[in-house]
Amino acid sequence: MLSQPHDDEYEERAAIIEHDGGLPKRWAEPLARLLTAPKPGAYLPERWEIIKADAAELVGRNWARLDTVGWSPGDVKALIPMIDGRRILAIHMGELVVEMPSGGRSTICRRPVIDGPANWNEGRRTG
Numbered sequence: 001m002l003s004q005p006h007d008d009e010y011e012e013r014a015a016i017i018e019h020d021g022g023l024p025k026r027w028a029e030p031l032a033r034l035l036t037a038p039k040p041g042a043y044l045p046e047r048w049e050i051i052k053a054d055a056a057e058l059v060g061r062n063w064a065r066l067d068t069v070g071w072s073p074g075d076v077k078a079l080i081p082m083i084d085g086r087r088i089l090a091i092h093m094g095e096l097v098v099e100m101p102s103g104g105r106s107t108i109c110r111r112p113v114i115d116g117p118a119n120w121n122e123g124r125r126t127g
Contacts, residue, residue: 074117
């Protein structure tokens with residue numbers, strides 16, 4: 001089977017993230033997949049760039065903390081679009097704290113799901 005250009009780009013990016021960035025393969029591969037993926041039709045180009053930057057920031061700079069609090073790449077997949085370009089202030093076991101444009105803070109709460117990735121809610125924690 002011939003490899004596709006996207007596959008070549010993905011494999012190269014995953015290797016760079018893993019070796020130069022120091023991320024474990026379990027974090028490097030999903031991040032590389034997202035960073036090299038074509039823009040989904042539902043997103044404006046500017047929004048897609050924000051999502052990719054948020055993913056690089058969250059995973060690239062914080063993978064060890066994500067592992068420490070027990071989050072998986074599958075858990076953060078739905079979280080990434082919710083960051084929306086805001087600065088990450090803190091990562092706790094059940095939440096991510098981001099800085100609002102006004103300078104205030106907002107909490108995005110993690111709600112674990114049995115046999116699946118976490119659900120996320122911004123604002124108050126729900127049961």
